[in-house]
Amino acid sequence: MTARRIAILSDAVANRIAAGEVVERPASVVKELLENAVDAGASAVAVEIEAGGKTLVRVADDGEGMGREDALLALDRHATSKIRSADDLVGVATFGFRGEALPSIAAVSRFELETASAGEAVGTRIAAAGGAVTALEDRVRQPGTTVTVRALFFNTPARRKFLRSTRSEVRACTEVVTTLALARPDLGLTLLADGHAVVEALPAGSLADRAAQLFGQQLAATLLPVDHASGSVTVRGLVQRPAEAAASGRMAYLFVNGRPFRDPFLVRAAERGYRATVPPGVRPSLVLRLEVPAGDVDVNVHPAKLEVRFRDRYAVEAAVEAAVHEALGPLAASAPYSAGSAMPWEHRAVAPPASAGLARDLFGAAGGDDAAPSEGEAPAPEGAAAEPPIHASELRVLAQLHQTYLLVEAPDGLLIVDQHSAHERILYERAMRTLTEGAAGGQKLLFPLTITLAPAELEAVEANGDLLGQLGYEAEPFGGSALIVHATPAPHARFDAERCLREVVADLAGGRFGGLHNRVERFASTFACRAAIKAGQPLTTAEMNELVQRLMAAELPAHDVHGRPTIVQLPLLELHRRFGRR
Amino acid sequence: MKFTITREKLQEGLLRVGPSIPAKTTLPVLSNILIEAKKDGLHLSGTDLDIAVATTVAAEVDEEGAITLPAKKLTEIARELPASPVRVTSAGEQRAQVECGKSKFRLLGLPRDEFPSFPHVKFDTPWRIAAKDLHKLISHVAFATSTEESRPILNGVLWDLRKDRMRMVATNGHRLAKMDVPLAEEGGAAQAELIVPPKALEQIRRLFAPDDLVEIAKSENHLGFRSEGTQVFTRLIEGPYPNYEQVIPRENDKFATVDKIAMASALRRMSIVASDQTHRIRLSFGGGTLKFSVQTPDLGEAQDEMAVTYEGDALEIGFNAAYLLEILKYMPTDEVRFTFKAPERATTAEPVGWDDAASYMCLVMPLRLVD
Ligand SMILES: Nc1ncnc2c1ncn2[C@@H]1O[C@H](COP(=O)(O)OP(=O)(O)O)[C@@H](O)[C@H]1O
Numbered sequence: 001m002t003a004r005r006i007a008i009l010s011d012a013v014a015n016r017i018a019a020g021e022v023v024e025r026p027a028s029v030v031k032e033l034l035e036n037a038v039d040a041g042a043s044a045v046a047v048e049i050e051a052g053g054k055t056l057v058r059v060a061d062d063g064e065g066m067g068r069e070d071a072l073l074a075l076d077r078h079a080t081s082k083i084r085s086a087d088d089l090v091g092v093a094t095f096g097f098r099g100e101a102l103p104s105i106a107a108v109s110r111f112e113l114e115t116a117s118a119g120e121a122v123g124t125r126i127a128a129a130g131g132a133v134t135a136l137e138d139r140v141r142q143p144g145t146t147v148t149v150r151a152l153f154f155n156t157p158a159r160r161k162f163l164r165s166t167r168s169e170v171r172a173c174t175e176v177v178t179t180l181a182l183a184r185p186d187l188g189l190t191l192l193a194d195g196h197a198v199v200e201a202l203p204a205g206s207l208a209d210r211a212a213q214l215f216g217q218q219l220a221a222t223l224l225p226v227d228h229a230s231g232s233v234t235v236r237g238l239v240q241r242p243a244e245a246a247a248s249g250r251m252a253y254l255f256v257n258g259r260p261f262r263d264p265f266l267v268r269a270a271e272r273g274y275r276a277t278v279p280p281g282v283r284p285s286l287v288l289r290l291e292v293p294a295g296d297v298d299v300n301v302h303p304a305k306l307e308v309r310f311r312d313r314y315a316v317e318a319a320v321e322a323a324v325h326e327a328l329g330p331l332a333a334s335a336p337y338s339a340g341s342a343m344p345w346e347h348r349a350v351a352p353p354a355s356a357g358l359a360r361d362l363f364g365a366a367g368g369d370d371a372a373p374s375e376g377e378a379p380a381p382e383g384a385a386a387e388p389p390i391h392a393s394e395l396r397v398l399a400q401l402h403q404t405y406l407l408v409e410a411p412d413g414l415l416i417v418d419q420h421s422a423h424e425r426i427l428y429e430r431a432m433r434t435l436t437e438g439a440a441g442g443q444k445l446l447f448p449l450t451i452t453l454a455p456a457e458l459e460a461v462e463a464n465g466d467l468l469g470q471l472g473y474e475a476e477p478f479g480g481s482a483l484i485v486h487a488t489p490a491p492h493a494r495f496d497a498e499r500c501l502r503e504v505v506a507d508l509a510g511g512r513f514g515g516l517h518n519r520v521e522r523f524a525s526t527f528a529c530r531a532a533i534k535a536g537q538p539l540t541t542a543e544m545n546e547l548v549q550r551l552m553a554a555e556l557p558a559h560d561v562h563g564r565p566t567i568v569q570l571p572l573l574e575l576h577r578r579f580g581r582r
Numbered sequence: 583m584k585f586t587i588t589r590e591k592l593q594e595g596l597l598r599v600g601p602s603i604p605a606k607t608t609l610p611v612l613s614n615i616l617i618e619a620k621k622d623g624l625h626l627s628g629t630d631l632d633i634a635v636a637t638t639v640a641a642e643v644d645e646e647g648a649i650t651l652p653a654k655k656l657t658e659i660a661r662e663l664p665a666s667p668v669r670v671t672s673a674g675e676q677r678a679q680v681e682c683g684k685s686k687f688r689l690l691g692l693p694r695d696e697f698p699s700f701p702h703v704k705f706d707t708p709w710r711i712a713a714k715d716l717h718k719l720i721s722h723v724a725f726a727t728s729t730e731e732s733r734p735i736l737n738g739v740l741w742d743l744r745k746d747r748m749r750m751v752a753t754n755g756h757r758l759a760k761m762d763v764p765l766a767e768e769g770g771a772a773q774a775e776l777i778v779p780p781k782a783l784e785q786i787r788r789l790f791a792p793d794d795l796v797e798i799a800k801s802e803n804h805l806g807f808r809s810e811g812t813q814v815f816t817r818l819i820e821g822p823y824p825n826y827e828q829v830i831p832r833e834n835d836k837f838a839t840v841d842k843i844a845m846a847s848a849l850r851r852m853s854i855v856a857s858d859q860t861h862r863i864r865l866s867f868g869g870g871t872l873k874f875s876v877q878t879p880d881l882g883e884a885q886d887e888m889a890v891t892y893e894g895d896a897l898e899i900g901f902n903a904a905y906l907l908e909i910l911k912y913m914p915t916d917e918v919r920f921t922f923k924a925p926e927r928a929t930t931a932e933p934v935g936w937d938d939a940a941s942y943m944c945l946v947m948p949l950r951l952v953d
Contacts, residue, residue, distance in 0.1 A: 437879055440860065441900060441950025444926055446755050447824045472950065487950060490756070490860060490902070496732040497755075 005081040006066075006073040006099075023104050025163060026053020026152060027172035032105065033147050034180050035095030037061035039082065040145060043203070044188035047177055051194070052169025053152065060146040065117035068124045072136070074113070075128065077103045095259065095305070102147075107131035108159070109152045115145040130155045174198050178214055179260045182253050182287055185210035211238055211287065215251070219285070224330075226288065228323030232296065233316055235323035237288040239270065242277035242328065243565040245284035255289045256297050261308045269317040273324025275521075277559035288320060328556050395552065397544045404535040406544050413571040419544075420535045421560035422551045427491055428528035428561045429554050435470050435520050442472025442487030449485040449498050450478065453505060458483070460508035467523045473501065491531050503530040525561040583647025583672040585619045587639070589663050589682065595626045595639040596657045598789060598812060602635035603628040603653045611696045614650035617670075617678075618694070619643045623811075627700070628653060633782045634700050635789065638811035648694040649678055656680075659687055701815045703806030708799040709743060713809065714792040715763045715940075719750040721787065722761050722912050722942055724780040728754035738777035738819035740826075745773060751826055752780070757905045758826060758945040759912065776805060777823055782816030789814060830945060831928045834921035836894030838867055839934060842918050845872070846910045848886040852876045853903045855884040861903040862949050867922075868896035876903075899925045900951040909944040925951065 023029060030047060037045045040063025050056035066074060070081070080099030082088075088097075105111060106128045116123025116139070125139035153160035163169065170193045177191040177199045185207050191199040204210040212220035223238035252267050253260065270286055271278075278284060298309040310316045395415070398407040406422075408415040434440045453461065461468065461475070461483060468475070474487035488497035507526045533539070539547070551557045551566065560566045596615070604612055607630070618625040624641035627634065649672050659680060660668075666683040673679060675693040679686065720739075728736035733755075740751040744765075751760045786807055790796055794809040800818075807814040852863045857878045866873040867890070874886040899922060910918065915933035922929050931944045 433879065439952045441862070441952045443756050443860070443902065443949055444928075444947035446753060446758060446826070446829045446928070446945070446947055474950070494730050496730060499732060 004067065004069045004073070006070045023101075023108060023152075025172060026057055026169050027176050029053060029057045029105055029109075029149050029152065030059065030173045031176045031180075032101035033057065033059035033149075034176065036101065036147075037063055037145065038180065038184060038187065039094040040064050042144065042187070046190050046192070047173070047199075048192045049170070049173055049194075052163075052166035053149075053173055054163055054166065054169060055150060055152075057149040057152070057173075058146065060144065062142065062144040065120075065123065065143045065145050066115045067117055067120065071113060071115050071124045071126055072133075074102050075106050075126070075131075075133070097300075103131065105147075105149055108154075108156055110150040110154065112148040112150075113145070114139050114141055114148075116141050116143050118143040170198070179253060181210060181214055182207070183255050183258055183260055183289075207236070207238060207287065207289070223285070223287075224327050226323050226327040228319065228326050230319040230322055231315060232293050233319040234291045235288055235319050236291075237286065239273075239286045239288075239324050239327050240284040241565075242274055242284060242559045242563050245278050245282045245563065249285075250283035251285040251287075252283075253287045255287075256299075256308055256310075257291055257294065258289075259299055259305070259308070261299075262306050263308070265313075266317060266320055269320045270324045273321040273326075274328065275325065275556060277328065277556055277561065277563060279563040282563055286324070288323070290316065290320070292316065325555070328559060330558075395548055397541065397548055400539055400544060403538050406539075406548060408548055410569070413569055413573070413575070416568045416570065417548060417551065418535075418560070418564075418566055419537070419539065419547060420532050421562075421564060421566040422547055422557075423492075423532035424525075424528045425554050425557065425560050425566050426547075426550045427531050428524055429556075430491070431471060431524035431527050432521070435467060435524055439470040440472045440489065442474055443490040444474075444487045445485065445497075449488075449501075450482055451485060451498065451502060451505075452482045454509070455481070456509040457505045460505055464508055464519075464523055467520065471527060489531070492533070494533055494537065495531060500527075500530045528561060583617075583619045583649060583678075584645035584670070585624060585641045585643045586667050586669045587624060587641040589660065589665055589668055591624075591639045591641065592668050593660050595624065595637055596653070596660055598637040599626045599628040599635050600653060600657055601788065602630060602633055602785060604630040611650060611692050611698075613653060614692055614697070615653040615656060616648065616650050616694060616697045618648040619646050619670075621646065627697075629698060629700070631698060632779060632817050633785060634815040635785060636700065636813045636815075637789075647672055649676065649691050650694055650697050651678055651689050651691040655689065701801060701804035701806070701817075703799050703801045703804055703815060705797055705799045705806065705808065708797040711748070711765070711796050711798060712792075713786075713790040713794040713796050715748070715765075716783075716790070716796060717787055717792060718938075718940060719748070719761050719763055720783045722914070723750040723752045723759045724783050725908065725912060726752035726754065726757060726759035726944070727780050730754070734819055735777060735821060735823055738779055739783060740823045741776045741778050743774045743776070751823070753824075753826060753945075756902070756947050757909065758829075759909075759942075760826070760830075760944070761940055761942045763940045774800060775821065775823065776800065777819040777821050778805060779816060779819060782814065785814050785816075829928060830943075831921070831923055831930060834923045834927075834930060836867065836897055836922040837892070838872065838920045838922070839891040840872065840888070840918055840920065841890075842910050842913055842916055844888050845918070846907060848874050848888055849903050849907050849910070851886055852884055853907070855882050856903050857881075860949060861905075862900055862951075863903045863906075864898060864900050864951055866896070866898045867892045867894075894922070897922055897925065898951065899929070900949040901929075901946060902949055905946050909946065912944070914938070914942065 026049065030049070030053060034045060034047065037059055040061060042061035042063035045059060045061045048056065048058040078099040080097060082094045082097045107130060111128040113126045114123065122138045123141045125135065125137050126133060127135035153163070173193070174191060177189060181187070181189045181199065181201050185204040188203045189199060189201045190197060199214065201210065201213045204213060208220060208223065208225065211223060222241050222244035224241055226235060226237045226239055228235045254263055254266055255261070270288060271284070274284060292310070296311045299305060301307055301309045394411050396409040398409055400406055404419060406417040406419055408417055458477070458481065472487060472489035473485065475483045475485045478484040485501065488501065504526050507530070508523070558565060558567045599615055603615065607613055612630060616627040619641065621643060623638045623643070625636060625638050627636040629635070663682040663685060668680060668682045671679045676691045678689050678691060680689065724739050727739055731737065736754055742749040742751070747762050747764045749760065749762045751758065789812050790809050796807050796809045799806050803818050803820070805816050805818055849863070852874045853861060855878055856863050856876045863874060863876045866875070870889055870892065872888050872890040872892070875883065877883040909931050913931065913933050915936050917934035919932050919934050920929055925948060927948070929946050929948060931946070933942055936942070
């Protein structure tokens with residue numbers, strides 16, 4: 001007979017546990033049973049529900065099972081094998097630790113537990129109704145545990161009344177199974193609802209494969225890998241490419257040390273990592289798995305363990321933001337030419353240009369001379385594996401298409417760069433730097449500009465006077481409705497200071513770019529959009545090279561400030577495939 | 583049409599006209615050269631519709647006539663021909679045969695009627711100006727025009743002709759160059775203010791030798807230049823030119839005389855660390871030194887120093903280093919004198935001890951320093 005492992009927690013420990021009603025609806029039953037199965041070391045778990053779990057929830061695992069004594073104890077309150085003392089609560093690695101779930105579930109259902117541990121010839125079956133054991137008998141079965149919960153809330157009609165439609169309960173159960181499936185890609189998981197397979201996930205080799213199993217190949221292809229460490233926090237997972245993020249249907253899954261949790265602020269931190277690459281209202285999907293030292297997170301703060309508390313919340317938010325931002329940086333993050341095409345440079349990041357700042361440029365200011373941009377040795381970014389990063393110097397500008405796009409040869413294919421979006425991205429980052437790090441003095445003008453404005457526009461100038469000043473504009477009101485401009489920024493040789501200012505002011509007055517997170521970002525993106533070279537502008541070869549070099553030096557080269565891609569890539573493999581070479 | 587011409591004369595004519603022919607054009611006839619055989623010789627013309635160049639070279643004309651032929655092919659052929667007389671015969675409106683020694687070509691061209699007619703400029707009362715004076719003006723001023731297309735006037739060079747002097751001015755709104763040249767022999771024509779595309783001035787510098795005397799005449803909106811057998815016509819940019827005289831400072835009270843080469847090399851060193859956006863550098867004048875400094879976030883900083891002759895209160899002023907370098911590049915003397923008023927006011931630069939009748943100055947607006 002298997003040695004007893006479950007013990008009743010002392011009252012002192014029991015009282016330290018964030019207790020509460022864990023069984024609210026069928027999905028909470030699924031969650032608790034599923035987590036017990038994972039805690040028991042299962043490698044495959046089959047979940048079955050009927051009528052959204054209202055009439056039946058069954059969870060069968062191939063885990064370590066229980067001996068008879070343990071099986072009986074498991075139904076007692078605060079009976080657990082997972083902790084013994086309050087100290088064990090710190091850094092608890094199992095999902096369960098309160099010894100509450102089974103008794104709570106058993107108390108409100110017709111409950112059945114079948115279990116056998118590996119060494120045992122004969123397993124155990126226990127049946128209970130409303131918490132009272134009605135049967136205890138031998139049962140021959142494979143090692144593992146099957147818990148069947150029927151007629152949930154049969155003895156608490158008040159709670160039964162609160163159950164929602166079958167469809168909504170199925171959805172909630174699916175969400176629970178999906179979340180766990182993301183937490184443990186190595187686990188085989190199925191969910192059968194009224195005989196239909198809703199989730200069918202074989203053990204997967206990676207989170208990306210798991211995402212493809214759960215969400216489909218198409219959506220999975222829009223996700224970029226995240227792999228980042230700051231201090232003791234590591235962040236891995238997947239985030240959606242900005243251009244493919246939509247305003248609705250976002251998925252956000254957070255895990256810490258393998259445990260799912262909810263945290264809108266962390267999701268917001270992840271969104272900050274996108275900077276201004278996604279337009280207001282658009283919500284990129286993400287799956288982020290955080291690892292922090294056990295002592296740095298308290299998982300015992302919420303009855304259903306849905307929330308956690310970080311010791312250093314700021315550090316975690318910063319790490320998440322940095323991780324997302326970093327994931328969007330590589331060239332791999334640019335949009336593919338066609339959905340699902342092979343991405344040969346999936347793991348090749350664009351080298352951070354250590355000394356690209358030294359490059360002199362045509363886009364720098366009027367009258368620059370022509371020293372070639374220099375290229376610095378840059379360390380390979382993390383996660384770049386064996387593949388060397390793509391240096392901007394490996395790119396060769398081939399042509400300008402329709403005075404709008406640049407065609408760029410890259411080592412593994414072709415990049416198509418939108419000249420306006422690319423320039424906008426460059427100028428946006430510069431403007432943000434200027435606006436957050438101080439100010440740039442403007443170029444004084446020989447012939448001041450006089451600009452007549454509508455009242456709303458004058459108001460916008462007044463409201464944004466500080467930012468205009470920081471960027472280098474010097475202006476003063478003149479008469480009732482005009483502005484005299486004595487100095488302007490001079491971001492590149494084709495810059496039209498007057499038109500740019502007119503358009504920026506009109507945009508600000510018209511509330512364009514209104515949804516962006518804050519006033520500075522809004523202003524910077526307005527300026528960048530208006531100051532950038534336009535589509536239809538012929539460029540010299542030197543200018544095109546300069547633009548591509550600068551773009552590659554940007555923090556987020558592949559995305560513009562409106563959530564559109566700046567680069568579309570056509571991998572060589574894709575070309576080979578289309579011409580039937582492979 | 584039938585004529586015989588030496589290979590050298592043909593090459594010479596094509597070389598003169600070739601650069602006026604656009605490399606890319608949507609109007610096919612513009613890639614052709616207009617060839618007119620007349621009693622006085624062979625007339626060759628090309629144009630991009632903004633600027634037209636025509637030249638006359640000696641040829642033995644047996645039969646007058648005209649045709650247009652592809653400029654590029656004809657030039658390539660002329661370059662490779664053996665050293666023998668070249669005989670050209672037209673066959674109909676758009677075919678011509680070129681023979682030289684044993685080489686024989688048949689070329690397909692376009693009828694002469696399709697070639698745009700040249701602007702009509704009458705040379706009755708022209709200005710007469712030494713080409714070397716034009717060269718001097720153009721090479722010191724034209725660089726300062728704007729390349730940004732929103733203010734077409736600033737894309738041109740102002741050419742101000744008076745009885746006794748002529749002046750060229752160019753600016754992009756941030757910096758300005760201006761040169762005056764006294765007129766020795768009176769031009770004869772009235773005074774005028776013309777705004778000329780720098781592209782046309784470039785052709786003039788290329789086509790007229792320093793010793794040429796150039797005749798210049800104006801029609802409604804075109805300008806014509808001619809000397810010997812060569813003529814250049816250009817569209818004029820419509821004015822008025824901004825009132826530049828008003829922005830030339832008269833009250834600058836701080837003066838620095840610097841060594842051009844030393845200053846340029848210090849500026850180039852500083853530029854390496856200057857912001858790629860603004861090329862901002864800081865100059866500090868005081869006592870007998872000029873200190874340079876630059877500070878660029880995320881990149882670094884640099885300092886340099888040189889001896890200068892400086893009069894006036896100490897001054898700190900910011901500039902786009904590229905503008906200063908450019909001005910120094912065009913200064914004709916080893917020493918340059920700068921004048922200042924205040925960190926937000928216009929700065930001037932002039933050559934020191936220039937042994938020339940012309941007078942030259944450049945003007946730069948500063949970049950605001952913040953901190
Ligand atoms: N599927 C299972 N396989 C093996 N042991 C289980 C299983 N489910 C529950 N147990 C045992 O029963 C105990 C009580 O479970 P539960 O009431 O859910 O509390 P907790 O999971 O918080 O410890 C667990 O500690 C574990 O030892």
